Amino acid sequence: MKYLGINPMSEPGPLTALGGIALYKLGAFGFVAVLAAVVVMAMTLPRTVREFVVAMISTTVFSICGGAFIVRWLDIGHWVNDDAGMIAIGGVIFVCGLPAWVLVRALFAWSEAKKDRHITEIVDIVLEAKRRARGE
Numbered sequence: 001m002k003y004l005g006i007n008p009m010s011e012p013g014p015l016t017a018l019g020g021i022a023l024y025k026l027g028a029f030g031f032v033a034v035l036a037a038v039v040v041m042a043m044t045l046p047r048t049v050r051e052f053v054v055a056m057i058s059t060t061v062f063s064i065c066g067g068a069f070i071v072r073w074l075d076i077g078h079w080v081n082d083d084a085g086m087i088a089i090g091g092v093i094f095v096c097g098l099p100a101w102v103l104v105r106a107l108f109a110w111s112e113a114k115k116d117r118h119i120t121e122i123v124d125i126v127l128e129a130k131r132r133a134r135g136e
Contacts, residue, residue, distance in 0.1 A: 055104045063097030
């Protein structure tokens with residue numbers, strides 16, 4: 001085959017194994033993020049389906065992104081090289097998702113209380129709260 005100008009394909013063995021390991025680690029982190037969402041929502045059940053969907057997505061994204069930020073910030077990415085470190089990073093990802101549910105519930109409660117107001121009134125309330133927080 002080489003004489004005809006056709007190069008045979010290389011063995012996919014090592015690359016396939018690395019891809020499988022990467023997929024396994026990504027799946028483990030995703031599972032931990034969803035687990036955080038389920039645990040938090042079991043503590044305080046959502047009132048509507050809309051609130052459930054938004055909370056599930058927010059908690060999962062907050063877990064993955066917040067966990068990745070914390071792992072990078074603390075420079076503990078090398079912990080994935082052994083099983084105990086992998087479990088510890090999973091715990092970090094789990095804990096990062098817990099505040100998201102509280103924030104989503106607070107946002108839903110606040111927006112439901114202001115449901116009958118015009119958007120300009122809500123913007124004025126937010127700007128006034130921002131001014132008070134700065135001490136102006």
